[in-house]
Amino acid sequence: MKLNVPTLASLKEQGQKPDVVFWVGCAGSFDDRAKKITKAFVKILNHTNTSFAVLGTEESCTGDPAKRAGNEFLFQMQALQNIETLNRYDVTKIVTTCPHCFNTLKNEYPELGGKYEVLHHTQFLKTLIKEGKLKVEGGTYKGKRITFHDPCYLGRANSVFEAPRDLIQKLDAELVEMKSCRAKGLCCGAGGAQMFKDAETGEKEINVERTAEAIETKAEIIAAACPFCTTMMTDGIKHHKQEERVKVMDVAELIANAKDL
């Protein structure tokens, strides 16, 4: 099977416009682990015959890591160029698998002239289910203990707590919560541009602390909804030498797997 991934440019050539633009993000495009999430999500988009397109080589970093690192100038350079591209294609609706892209596009682009309806993929998948386009049943995950790690930029930053949990419940899985969850969720340690630097000296790494909480729940799967969280949690689990017992997966991957896509 091959993925069907149209670009906005190719659709435009044919005089077409997609319903929604899938913003892949830098991790989703280049990082080996995150690419799997991207592909899983596209499988679902293809499966549901969703009319979508990607920007492909016209996409560029949203500027989030630059802004959080303190480089407002670089952030705005990136933002304004992306907005120029998006507006050239009259984009109105965007879905993204990265909470950082989601937050930046949704909250920080409007003031710079980029006003779109922006959805996180967990919200989007929920709508697909609601509209009857996607049917999800337990299958492989029926009865499995799954815990959900709230990405800071999805949860606390934008108050999206229920969409990913609703999806996990659709898998007939047993959703168990960590000690810190929802608005009190503990960061994985990647946000604020930390992903790209070494941590300051301390007693331990943040992902080690967080995965300890996850292991405590005795879950077999840690569900994530962010490519950076996925990486951080996977590393944390390795640190605890639990990689045989605990898997870290994006909600989109869980759904694609459950449907055997």
Next chain:
Amino acid sequence: MSYLPNFIFLILIIVGGGIFLRNILRIKRNINLGKAVDRSDKTALRWKQMLRIALGQSKMGSKPIAAILHLIVYVGFIIINIELLEIILDGLLGTHRLFAPYLGNLYHILIGTFEILALLVIVAVVVFWIRRNGIRIKRFWKAEMKGWPKLDADLILYFEVVLMMLFLSMNATDYLLQQQESHYIQAGSFPVSKFLRPLFEGFSFNSLLLLERSFWWAHITGILVFLNYLYYSKHLHILLAFPNTFFAKLVPNGKFEVDEHIKKEVLMMLYPDRVVSETSSAVPSKFGASDVFDLNWTQLMNAYSCTECGRCTEACPANRTGKKLSPRKIMMDTRDRLTEVGENLNKNKGVFQNDEKQLLHDYISAEELWACTSCNACVEVCPIAIDPLSIIMDMRQYLVMEQSAAPQLLNSMMSNIENNGAPWPFSNQDRLQWANEQLN
């Protein structure tokens, strides 16, 4: 001669109130050293936010025991202060229990309620003290709490117990006076202070009168001293929590400020032909914040409002894993520096004299700033809607944009974005490669 007490009381109120007013004006002046930021929008929503968070204590609930204890002290203090009105009028007019004849039975109920509340406040304060000094709850014993902050927290508790004890002792002696002399005003019910009576039984009428007056004077003086103590204390939150929650940001936590000046510059760079009209706007003297003058006034008000409760620090992932960063310390440092700047202004007739110091490095180190994951846990958990993260971000902006002082790896990340449009050194031409790769 008989008016001497009234006169002394008047002087006491004027001096106590006057110093308090001067302090408030100084705080206002210091807060206004901050940069302008518009928070005059959505007034209805702001009132709601203030009523919910400050008056309604809505964010306290996440720690139920602390919430109940705090509520007792908070409600107790507000209600008992109704009595203050009578005390002040009595003092000025030379009367005694002025309201008693007008309120009749209600007066009994009121005094009785005040006494019960006073007892509850004492109990709550004792538990607070035990939590701090007996159980030693961790968040009260972090590095930044050494010295004055620790003493301050304890002093507030002692103040409260002493004030409540004075109030009760005053009532106890008053009741005994009422018993001894039938023409002494007979008023009030004393469900709590009756247990203090044995201490004063057997005293002559005059000794009792002297005691009662002493308690009365000590009580009102204590209140005035406490009022003026606020200026130096984290207890200032009892006033500032209200404006602080009113002016707090209403947008999602994840939305950080988009700098307007930079926007103009970037627009000019990218599209020189489009923006010709607005070239006159003043370019700011510096980007980001290295001192309190560069922060906006809500951030400075945040600093004055902070209760040093440490909920933010307890929730902070960096602090939890042993890094130097503590969001509470960010707020305390900002206040300390602002106080220092304020003193400087006081000494120099309102004109700031360069003291070769600043918030960055002298108070907050770059190491602390770089440890933040911008996770918003501190913002979310703060019971009075303080935003330590915004200060951290403004200071990072200064480090990067004014000093190019980012950690080396972040510099690489940024130059990658600049050159390839991604934080890693991949060519943008390969962005869509995943679509052609093998599936799993």
